[in-house]
Every structure is written in structure tokens, then in C-alpha cells.
Amino acid sequence: MSPRVPRVLAVAGTDPTGGAGQHADLKSIAAMGGYGMSAVTAVVVQNTLGVRCVHVPPVEFLAAQLDAVAEDVEIDAVKIGMLGSVPVIETVTRWLEDRRPPVVVLDPVMVATSGGRLLEREAEDALRAMLGHADLVTPNLPELAVLAQEEIASSWAEALAQGHRVARAHGTLVLVKGGHLTGDRTPDALVGPDAPKPLVAFDGARVPTENSHGTGCSLSSALATLQARHGDWAHSLRIAREWLRGALERSGDLAVGHGSGPVHHFHHVQDALESWGAAPARFSDELWAASAGVRREIEELDFVRGLGDGRLEPERFLAYLDQDLQYLDGYSRALTLLAARAPDERQRLFFAAGAVSCTETESELHRARLRHAGPGAAGAGPGEVTRRYTSFLLAATAAEPYPVGLAAVLPCFWVYADVGRHLGELAAAAGTGEHPYADWLATYADEGFQEATRTARELLDEAARGASPAVRERMREVFLEACALERDFFAAPVAAVRLAGIDGIE
Numbered sequence: 001m002s003p004r005v006p007r008v009l010a011v012a013g014t015d016p017t018g019g020a021g022q023h024a025d026l027k028s029i030a031a032m033g034g035y036g037m038s039a040v041t042a043v044v045v046q047n048t049l050g051v052r053c054v055h056v057p058p059v060e061f062l063a064a065q066l067d068a069v070a071e072d073v074e075i076d077a078v079k080i081g082m083l084g085s086v087p088v089i090e091t092v093t094r095w096l097e098d099r100r101p102p103v104v105v106l107d108p109v110m111v112a113t114s115g116g117r118l119l120e121r122e123a124e125d126a127l128r129a130m131l132g133h134a135d136l137v138t139p140n141l142p143e144l145a146v147l148a149q150e151e152i153a154s155s156w157a158e159a160l161a162q163g164h165r166v167a168r169a170h171g172t173l174v175l176v177k178g179g180h181l182t183g184d185r186t187p188d189a190l191v192g193p194d195a196p197k198p199l200v201a202f203d204g205a206r207v208p209t210e211n212s213h214g215t216g217c218s219l220s221s222a223l224a225t226l227q228a229r230h231g232d233w234a235h236s237l238r239i240a241r242e243w244l245r246g247a248l249e250r251s252g253d254l255a256v257g258h259g260s261g262p263v264h265h266f267h268h269v270q271d272a273l274e275s276w277g278a279a280p281a282r283f284s285d286e287l288w289a290a291s292a293g294v295r296r297e298i299e300e301l302d303f304v305r306g307l308g309d310g311r312l313e314p315e316r317f318l319a320y321l322d323q324d325l326q327y328l329d330g331y332s333r334a335l336t337l338l339a340a341r342a343p344d345e346r347q348r349l350f351f352a353a354g355a356v357s358c359t360e361t362e363s364e365l366h367r368a369r370l371r372h373a374g375p376g377a378a379g380a381g382p383g384e385v386t387r388r389y390t391s392f393l394l395a396a397t398a399a400e401p402y403p404v405g406l407a408a409v410l411p412c413f414w415v416y417a418d419v420g421r422h423l424g425e426l427a428a429a430a431g432t433g434e435h436p437y438a439d440w441l442a443t444y445a446d447e448g449f450q451e452a453t454r455t456a457r458e459l460l461d462e463a464a465r466g467a468s469p470a471v472r473e474r475m476r477e478v479f480l481e482a483c484a485l486e487r488d489f490f491a492a493p494v495a496a497v498r499l500a501g502i503d504g505i506e
């Protein structure tokens, strides 16, 4: 019977930055619910930028490690990664002949994506000769071509056919991986020796990230673990792919290295930790605490008190609406600039959608109210505070680093949502009678707006994690300046009672 916690041995090289090799294997095995062990084949000096050099310890040392594990622990699965040279391949082959665990996955590591060779060229024949010992071989496309002794496949159909030829020649299953294909899809398929048609195939959109260091190591060790658990390759591949997709999508949380960074093996555990209350300190919390004084000043403003308890003069409310409409024009331009500079599709869509909503929905709400108030309700142009605030936003989003632009636009989401909460409290305290601004106050509580505020905050935290100390400091300055501008903006309508011809408001 399959063990609940499979004992999985990784026979592989090292990566001191923890993204590839046996470090990635151990994380992947644990992430899939296994117990990881490792025997070192080669000590590799590498980081996310590339491989610097390789030291292969005497093979007697490797054989002793393998025996030490096997003599003590029942091994449910082995994942074999970097082997490097003929003597190492021969040592591992001999060990497999003596003590083969029930599941053997061989990732025929040859060249790191960053360019460094991890298998001597003269060891390629020996590696091919070893394939028959594996249940599953997981080459990337260049490795598959070496195993097949053919050109690199240039299409998915060619890759599948090549995978089948390798599977047939060595009597093993081959996982044909599409990570190295050009284009925005990353298919994977299991091909067996008996027929060219894949036993199972999966497709998916490529995750837009540079952080793919160690994906091959991670996938193969996850598969070894899942297979020891379920005994079904198709099922194992489905789960491993889904997990790896999350690990690629959340790789940006890690901020490790300056090159192709590692994937986030424990992205699912991070969520569990947070649900247990172990949320990490958020940079946005720090900014929020620093803005407490300005937010108190906003709550004290006559305009805010009057809007909350309903006593605000209509002409002041309309003066505010008129300036807010002109502010929205600048704000939507600032969001458009951020969308253009966003590092990934999710952020680009978020800011682009925000810009559209400002220009279409929110501006129209303002215009409808101003139209209803009569022809005198529209002001002459942007007031001094409106001009100052919008110029500040455009400068920050166009010319400063992207995380700083994010810090500039966040208060318009967050402070506004917080003022809305406070206004709701003031309205409730003022009593249950008819409130002249009730429908306007309801817009602050809109769930779509609250959700957008949460997302903007998460994006700021994400950007802060990858930012240098100098950029984080600038984010703080800009965030506080935007909060002060929010305050000045709420204070400005007091000076605007000059608007004429107003009978009522809607």
C-alpha cells in the first residue's frame, strides 16, 4: 500500500540559492506531502544569474551516501537529477540495479537554462543507457533532442513524436514538456513506448514571469512523490502541474536574486499560515500607521462632519463634486500610466479597469448630479488643490519607479474608503431621519470599491517586497504626501460657496 507520507530520495546536485537541484527537490517533495532525503552528486556554485563552477566529490562518497540511506530507510521513490559525469552515472546505475525503489523518476539534467553545462558532453551516451532504469524520464525539449539524437523539436507535434521515439527505444514513459516552446502555451504530455498518441496531455497559458529557475527539478520531484502516493501518473501530473502553476504565479512574493528567480514551492502553505494568524508584517500597515495624524485631521474637517451628519450646505457639496469630477480626469490618466508600466498582466488589467471606471462610471455619476443641480453648478476649472493633486499623481506615475507610482495612487482608494466608513458612522449617529446625502454615502460602501482598495493595497505590498530600501523610503514619502493632498482636497469646498443658481441636490 502507498504510504501516506512517501519517503522520497533526491539524487542530485546543489544550488546554494535554493531554487534548483536538490534544494528545489526537497522543497517540492515536502510541498507534495512527502518526506524528502538527498544524496549529493555534485556541488554546484550557482545562483539565479548562472552557474559558476562544479565540484564532483569522489564517487565512493556518493555510493556511501546512497547505501547509508537505503540500509536505514525504506525508500518509496527516487528522483534522479544532475549526474554530471560518466563515473557518477555508473555509480547511480549500479545502486539502482541493487536496490531499485518502487518509483524512479529521471530528470536528465544537461544544461541550466541560464547556460551552464551540468552534464559533460561525453557522458550523454551513458545517460541514454540509463533511461531503461527509470519509470518516467522528464527531459525539456533540448534534453529530449539529445536523448533522441535528433534536432530540437520546433513544434509540439514534433516534440510528441520525438518523445515517443525515446520512450520506445528505452521502454519507459517520457514526459514531454512544453516549457521551452515559443508562444504563450505550456503543454505537457505523457508518452509511452506502445503508441505515439499521448497517454494524457495537459495545456495551459504560460505564466508571465521570469522566475522559472528550477521548474524542471521541482516538477520531477513532485511527480515522484505524488506517484508514490497515488500510483497513477496522469493524476500525479495533473496535481503537480496545478501546484507548479501556483508556484510560478506566486514566485514574485519571494524576491530572491537578480536573475531568473525560484518558484514559490510553499505558496499554498503561506495561505494556511496566514489563516492561522501568522500574517507577515505588511508595508502598507506601516504607511497606514504613519498617516494616522493626517487621517484624524480629515475626520475633523467641517466638510466631512457636515457630509456625515447631513448639515453640509448644498453649494459646498456641489463645489466638491465639481472639483472631484475634474480630479477624476487626472486620476484616470495616472492609473493609465501605471497600467502601461505594470510588470504583469494582472496589474495592467487592474489599473486599466480602474481608469475606465473613473472615466465612464464615476464621472457620469458626478455629471448627473451636477446637471440636476442646474447650469450654475459647474465650476470654471480645476481649483488650486485639484491642480496640485493631479500634477503630483501624473509626475509620480510617469516619472518615478513603478512602486512609487503605486504609493501615490493608493490613498485615493484607501483614505477615501476609510472616510466613507467614518461618514457612515456620523450618519448613523445623526439619527434615522432623511439624510440629504444618503445615496452619495452609499457609494463609499460599494463592495466593488472595497475590493479594489484591497487589491491596490496587496499590489503595493507586493511591489514593496521587491523594492530597494531607497525606493521604499520614497514610497513612504509619496504615500504621506498623497494623504495630505486628500486632506486638502476635502478642505477645499469650504471656499467654494460662490456657486450660484442651486436649488437642490440629488
Ligand SMILES: Nc1ncnc2c1ncn2[C@@H]1O[C@H](COP(=O)(O)OP(=O)(O)O)[C@@H](O)[C@H]1O
Binding pocket: 113, 139, 140, 141, 177, 178, 179, 180, 186, 187, 188, 205, 206, 207, 208, 209, 212, 214, 215, 216, 217, 219, 244, 245, 248
Ligand atoms: N512560464 C511558465 N508558465 C507555466 N508553466 C511553465 C512555465 N515555465 C515552465 N513551465 C512548466 O514547468 C515545467 C518544466 O519546464 P521546462 O522549462 O519545460 O523544463 P526545465 O525546467 O527542465 O527546462 C513544465 O511543466 C512546463 O510546462
Ligand SMILES: Cc1ncc(COP(=O)(O)OP(=O)(O)O)c(N)n1
Binding pocket: 012, 013, 014, 015, 020, 021, 022, 044, 046, 081, 082, 109, 111, 112, 113, 114, 118, 212, 213, 214, 215, 216, 217, 218
Ligand atoms: C544542481 C542543479 N540541477 C539542475 C539544474 C537545472 O534545473 P532546471 O529545473 O532544469 O531549471 P533551470 O535552473 O535550468 O531553469 C540546476 N540549475 N542545478
